[in-house]
Amino acid sequence: MTDSANFIHKGDDFVVTKSLFLFLKDYYRVVDHFFFQMNLAMYADKVFETSTKALIKSSMDEQDTAELKSKLEEGQRRSFSKLEEFGGLNSRNITNNIVDAFLWYLSSIIQDCASRRPEIITSSQTVKVAEVLQFRRNRDLVSYLVDKKINQLAYGGMDSIAEYISSTLGCELFDDKDVKSSVRYFIEVRNINSHNRGFASRIFLDRTQKLGFEVQKEGKRVHLDYDELTELSEAVVETATRLDVQLSKKFKIKRSKFSTWNADRAK
Template sequence: MPFDDDLSTEERDTYKLFLSAITPRGDRICSAALYRFFVDYYDAANFFMFVIKLVGQADEGRMRAAKALSTISPEDAERYKKTLEKPNLVLNQLSRFSSHQSKNMVLSATNSFLCYYSEIIQAAINKRPELLKSSQTIRLDEVLAFKRYSDIVSYLVDKRINSLSYGGILQMEEYMRDRLGIETFKDDDQKHLLLIFIELRNILTHNRGVVNDLFLSRVKNHMGFKFRSGKQFHCDLDVFARLSKNCIDVACDIDKGVCEKFGIQRKRYATWSTAGANKKRPAPTT
């Protein structure tokens, strides 16, 4: 996508970071679960870019029409003067909904990541059901409801994954480390950035994006962001680009570690895509 001439170097770098994150790499190796995460993320990000492109075309069309019609007569020139004075009318209208757009992007990206995190843990347990061993018990009537051992295992896996999902990202990280033997994060910065992303999702969902004491108690390292209790935090494009790129990096690292250890199939992104997995998601199987 071409850049506007009036963009600053910093703004150009932000767009480049964002575009690099949303552009699928056909040679990227990923599991079925990670592929689904990519597709969900790319769809949401590209929809945002599609809207921006349409808005730009609408404003450009208005200006071209106004310029062409204003040359017909002096009266027409005066009539279209107001149009020429407002070259970004549609874009300005779109900016009124910037908070809503930002919210949609954050929720879509974080929900897709949490779904991926649950799926890759589930894929590992399916490969090694002994990971389910714990002191927890299951009622006899629950066991008798199934006829096959595989159905019981599948039920227990789903039950464990649901429990982990409701426990939050830190409980899932603990399970990944203690039971699967895989570290979720390469370093503390990765962890802090992902926690910020997830907690932004939580306050957007439950508190209209207003930072509260619960948020501040969970986000110990602000990583340079300015969070103030009682103030709404708006996730600008540069913030989203930084947080979402980190989110993708974390997912890719997890995928490599888990798949190599548990023998989970990985393919090139382009292979998943051409296999028809994109027609009806989720289609690929682990």
């Protein structure tokens, strides 16, 4: 992947639009939450181990000592093991939250572009009178139309979104085949999480069989492990970062340091 995928190492000097800043904030929170759960489980196991060993040392009763040793042996990783039981659920939550944040970013940055050139939206969509009358401000109407369009396209797959961005904004969403495959796969997994409880459907298999990922069986629940989540997450971040640079230049959208947006949000 390109250097843009390594944004996490650039710190507060990383320059982004407000839309990308908000996407990355959501991304950070999802990742932080996962590590918080893992550290909490490890800490609970450590406290249990330490306190049980202390009780064994101070115990004067052989039966009590034996029981404590048995509990220690059985429960040394009980919290972490419990967390591992929720591995599939955590994987689905991480997938859905990151992909949803990415789709929100696409909607938001398109809205930023449309606020400067409204014709790019009105020229590409048919709007019903009833839809127009719901809104008092053009900005709200544009936001509604773009968000509606992106969500509709998401269920058709990444290719539909890429084509829409190309035809509407004149920018290509991808310049790397592997990154494109990763983003496509990530979105397809999110779609079956949302609409098929995470179980592989025939449509899912047809859309993903040539993307270079492990072939699933129809009816089997798809599980993304930590390495896969890392790879796919980096792909959507790289895609958003690359698009952010293109569109901010073309449509003159304000970009600031990550720390600047962070300070503004804190006020």
